[in-house]
Amino acid sequence: MNQCSPGTAEYSGAMIADLIRTYRHGGPLPRAFYCHPEVFAADMDRIWRRYWLYVGHGCMLPKVGDWLTWQVGTDSVVVVRTKSGEIKAFHNTCRHRGARFCNAEKGNGQAFSCPYHGWTYDLDGRLTTRTMKDFGVAESELGLHPVKLRDVGGLLFIALGDDPVDFDQAHADIAGRMKHQGMNDAKVAKAASYTVKANWKLVFENNRECYHCPTAHPEYIKGTFDVLRAMPSQVDRVARQTELANARFRAMGLDTGDAWSGMTGSYWRAHRTPLMEGWKTQSLDGTPVAPLMGTFRDKNQWSDGTLRTTVFPNFWQHASDDHAVATRIAATGPLECKIDVYWLVHRDAVEGRDYQLDRLMPFWQRTSEQDWFICEANQQGVMSSAYRPGPYAKELEANVQHFVDWYLGELGGKPPLRAVAGA
Numbered sequence: 498m499n500q501c502s503p504g505t506a507e508y509s510g511a512m513i514a515d516l517i518r519t520y521r522h523g524g525p526l527p528r529a530f531y532c533h534p535e536v537f538a539a540d541m542d543r544i545w546r547r548y549w550l551y552v553g554h555g556c557m558l559p560k561v562g563d564w565l566t567w568q569v570g571t572d573s574v575v576v577v578r579t580k581s582g583e584i585k586a587f588h589n590t591c592r593h594r595g596a597r598f599c600n601a602e603k604g605n606g607q608a609f610s611c612p613y614h615g616w617t618y619d620l621d622g623r624l625t626t627r628t629m630k631d632f633g634v635a636e637s638e639l640g641l642h643p644v645k646l647r648d649v650g651g652l653l654f655i656a657l658g659d660d661p662v663d664f665d666q667a668h669a670d671i672a673g674r675m676k677h678q679g680m681n682d683a684k685v686a687k688a689a690s691y692t693v694k695a696n697w698k699l700v701f702e703n704n705r706e707c708y709h710c711p712t713a714h715p716e717y718i719k720g721t722f723d724v725l726r727a728m729p730s731q732v733d734r735v736a737r738q739t740e741l742a743n744a745r746f747r748a749m750g751l752d753t754g755d756a757w758s759g760m761t762g763s764y765w766r767a768h769r770t771p772l773m774e775g776w777k778t779q780s781l782d783g784t785p786v787a788p789l790m791g792t793f794r795d796k797n798q799w800s801d802g803t804l805r806t807t808v809f810p811n812f813w814q815h816a817s818d819d820h821a822v823a824t825r826i827a828a829t830g831p832l833e834c835k836i837d838v839y840w841l842v843h844r845d846a847v848e849g850r851d852y853q854l855d856r857l858m859p860f861w862q863r864t865s866e867q868d869w870f871i872c873e874a875n876q877q878g879v880m881s882s883a884y885r886p887g888p889y890a891k892e893l894e895a896n897v898q899h900f901v902d903w904y905l906g907e908l909g910g911k912p913p914l915r916a917v918a919g920a
């Protein structure tokens with residue numbers, strides 16, 4: 498097997514198929530799914546290069562020539578606002594001898610110049626300058642390799658492969674709800690980056706349930722009904738609050754929702770959720786932390802809810818009426834992810850005057866960091882020789898089961914897995 502890099506390593510289709518057969522429904526995956534290099538190679542091939550990946554918000558590139566780079570596995574992409582104002586994405590590999598031509602996380606410029614032999618590309622990816630002329634291939638044939646990109650209500654999604662899964666329904670569902678949140682008129686107030694020593698699936702499984710919230714998230718559980726909805730003594734209260742919230746949402750022309758974090762599509766959800774009685778936003782005490790955004794700003798009215806958006810395999814966002822917090826995962830190896838968290842506010846909001854970072858950030862900063870800790874603890878425990886998958890809670894971990902079912906279906910699905918010769 499070629500182990501030169503996790504992103505391009507080949508994998509045995511027979512080995513993956515055997516592993517899938519060892520899975521017992523009703524509990525977590527066997528250990529190999531969380532650590533084996535060949536499973537990681539299959540994940541890259543079957544999931545990360547076929548699905549749509551959140552790469553950033555359009556508002557992160559406000560000016561012509563603003564660009565950002567992002568790395569998944571061994572693939573780096575450049576996302577840039579072109580002269581026409583459109584945002585485009587390209588593979589970050591020079592058409593000469595393949596050097597990565599953008600070597601910072603973000604920047605601004607009117608062209609991309611490769612640091613190796615100086616080939617230059619314009620913002621639309623056209624090769625414009627070569628320092629020598631004796632190549633025998635026309636410049637017009639050597640443009641940067643494009644990456645498919647969709648703007649979904651201000652959220653940018655890319656597809657690394659040539660034949661990604663259908664995204665039309667997800668796009669319409671998410672954009673329809675996102676239009677109220679003001680993502681196009683937002684700015685990043687703060688970003689935080691984390692290296693989390695856990696397989697990307699452990700991170701996503703953790704996101705898919707709140708059974709752990711009373712144990713791990715003392716701040717988060719104060720503001721939501723995630724856990725209360727499953728308690729017999731609280732069912733009526735949650736139903737009443739949801740009804741009140743939905744009446745409020747309807748009156749404001751918003752989509753309605755419930756306290757359940759269910760999926761609205763097969764691999765995505767965009768779900769409006771009521772906050773706890775008396776809470777206006779997801780802050781430590783539920784009081785506002787920034788000026789209103791989007792429709793809420795236009796109407797000068799609070800919905801007292803959040804729009805939760807999730808897209809497998811790398812994105813979730815919680816958008817309150819006054820700010821949004823987006824999470825971007827990049828699988829970087831079998832045992833590691835790089836995770837970026839972005840806090841967004843209205844673009845005119847001024848730090849110190851309209852918002853304070855020490856009030857804006859803690860709710861999701863603490864919750865996120867608590868999650869990274871338990872994800873790493875999960876990885877450590879899964880690596881124990883005594884690890885055996887235990888049972889899922891049927892209701893509170895139903896969304897984890899959904900994620901695992903989706904994952905295994907994609908991993909074992911069609912077109913058939915590529916088998917290594919002799920495997």
Ligand code: FES
Pocket residue numbers: 591592593594595596611612613614615616
């Ligand atoms: S590899 Fe980029 S100019 Fe040679």
Ligand SMILES: [Fe+2]
Pocket residue numbers: 703704709710713714864868
């Ligand atoms: Fe959590």
